[in-house]
Amino acid sequence: MGLDRRTFLKAGSTVALAGTAGCTQAPDALWPLTGLPEKPPADFTPPNAESIDLISHVINRLTFGPTPQLRTNIQRLAKREEEAVDQFIQQQLAPDSIDDRRVEHRVRIFETLNSEPIGEFYEFQPSLLREELTRATLMRAVYSKRQLFEVMVRFWSDHFSIDISKGECKWLKPADDRDIIRPHAMGTFSELLTATAKSQAMLTYLDGRENRIRKPSDKPNENYARELLELHTLGIDGGYSQKDIMETARCLSGWRIGRGLFQNGNVQFEPGLHDSRAKTVLGQAIPARKGLEGQKDLDDVLRIVTGHPATARHIATKLCRRFISDDPPALAIDAVAAKFTQTKGAIPDVLRALFHTKAFWNHRGVKFKQPLHLIASALRVTDAETNAGKPLLNFLTRMGHMPFEYPSPDGYPENAEAWQGTLLWRWNFAARLGNGQMAGTRHDRVRLAKRSGGLAKLAAHILGRRPSQEELTAINTSENPIGLLLASPGFQCS
């Protein structure tokens, strides 16, 4: 019997790979290469450069990681690679233009999240709400086509961090995610800030609803005012004083969650609980206002802080830390801050400016992935089908990165050091996923290897560059090559 084409290809690839790995005998571990098709499908073309190329870099930073098709989809946008990447960025900056019905269909199973009006959330157990919100978050990170939008939702969820475990936030945070953060994540900063200031969850989390002035001698509750200046806008070194915090708190007094209006998610201004006297915030005078006029104080305060140069700088710095490096160059921050000021905080414009800095293109593969990013990217890169269920949530807990559960208002840290203690669970997660032992999540590793065109190319797809000699040797001798790649140093970074 003659050698059929299948067997021939199998033998051929085995020899080729064994050659690169320096092995004399083909190890059993080459299971994925059995029965390679004649040609890998046209829509799966792994990168072929020694270091992370343009497309891989933009995928790493703007998304939760490459899927098998994404690279080809970007390449098809234009002839020149630079142009294609630019077009991809444009698309991602306009999420509304991207059809995302499939992921919306997927998250529809989380029925609690559709509660309307807001009072309906109270009919559910907090543990169920928390679980469904987290699962939907993970699901969207993995499957949404509006990837940059989802990245920004995570960014703002940490910037305006609300711990779902504090008091009534158990019921209010799911509404905040749906009605406050998501609608404004790619809008303007001032609208987003205003929405968070009037969020029932934020009023609860930072005690804004306790900020009541009934008589002149009452002291305001400063909690929200302080975090508004320190975390949400100017930043800790933003040049405000303790007096500014007090004055801001007085301006923001009187907002509460009215019983009557409770059902529709609005917050209510109660003139009788508001400090109606004149104030000065960051050098700007706010006149005394009687009755319902007093609610204009909030607009004035938010206008003053949004327009403050320290705010532009603070937001720009945080964005550059997220998208460039933990310690971004001042030049990049300057450019992004200038765009923030110029566009009055139009988020897509600010991001576009960031993606056009030299620093953005020069800092490749240096951001240590947060655990949610790691998990989502592993699922995307393996083309996995997942229900985003308990086993994955357990890994998020073990890596200390359950969304909406950071226990203080500053949100999860962005820097690598904060996350490098989680390696054990990263490796464990990778080994288990690679072995196909993650309940509720499956991927077809044989098909994946076939489609990519062999193990070396699969590694290139996973790492965003050609694998090194060490990496090739390691995966060629491993019975769990995908797990090994997902656990490797290269995959921990984006």
Place this chain on the structure above:
Amino acid sequence: MKEPKAYLHGNGDLQKTLVVVFLRGGADGLALVPAVGDDDYHRLRPRIAIAEKTAIRLDERFGLNPLMSALKPAVEEGALTTVHCVGSEDDTRSHFEAQDLMEHGGRAGGGWLGRFLRFREKASAGALSAVALGTAVPESLRGAPSATAMRSINDFAFSGSNDFVRSLQSLYQKQSGVFGARANDTFRALARLREVHTKDYSPANGAEYSSGRFATDLRLAAQLIKARLGVEAITLDLGGWDSHISQGPAITPNITRLADGLAAFRQDMGAEMKHTTVVVMSEFGRRVTENSVLGTDHGRGGVMFVMGQNGSKGRTIANWPGLARKNLVGPGDLPVTTNYRDVLFPILSEHAPDADMAKVFPDHKPEPA
């Protein structure tokens, strides 16, 4: 001499472990630690009071329930501290509300243990720093930098083979700096973890755990601590304290379970107790007066136990108001004269001097218990 194993954090045997036992359901402080020397106690609980002569003497006023005789050595050797009239500011007398507030450590985001492990000046807690013995991570561990719920040692296993680990080592050997150091720490943790899984565990010093869940959990806790994996906090529950009816039969087995379990753990741990503290707490105590069906209803002040190494630390702390009606609160409950956070505060500060206690217990002004 055998060299002591270093902990994974590089601070050697200074690494301490906190074991938190939550008695869910509102454990009756006056059943666990009866005020046998107080006449009013006997008057208000005519049918269910513990006689003074049967109790294990703690001081002039208090004794331990005789069912807790296993803990007599711990009392005598100064390893057990008992706190009475302790609790939280929650006065809803609702299990859910009171547990929620106590586990969060105030109206704050995250749990008190989670914040304790998260907010450190020096290196943050490691990958195996917190273990919840049970099916889910309790609220007290919310926000922890790492938390693992486990029912058995198998839930703590590593999914990769030895070959997998070896290959990983070859891939990580070039990493330097913090990342390289963290990778090295992790390979050491994996080696220890493998030891835990390959060696059968046998309790030391002739300790014998009974077969129930609580005892098994404590046995597992001892195993984890001795394996030096860097476990800083272990939580476990003992439920079934909601004794509205026929209190005696309802909670008798539980009291025995609690005392026997803690005693076996202490014996098993032996000298290792010097870097281990066990805290026992409950969401509230119960009404002073027994009800018509020989039970007690939800109250306020209850008891906490703190078990550590032998020595002078063990004592009985009670800012005791007396049981006259005017000294009781609400429908006739022991007031909370010691806040539970004031019991935890010094323990946490000692376990991790670099913990940011202002973040662990926000809005709480500590007062020495």
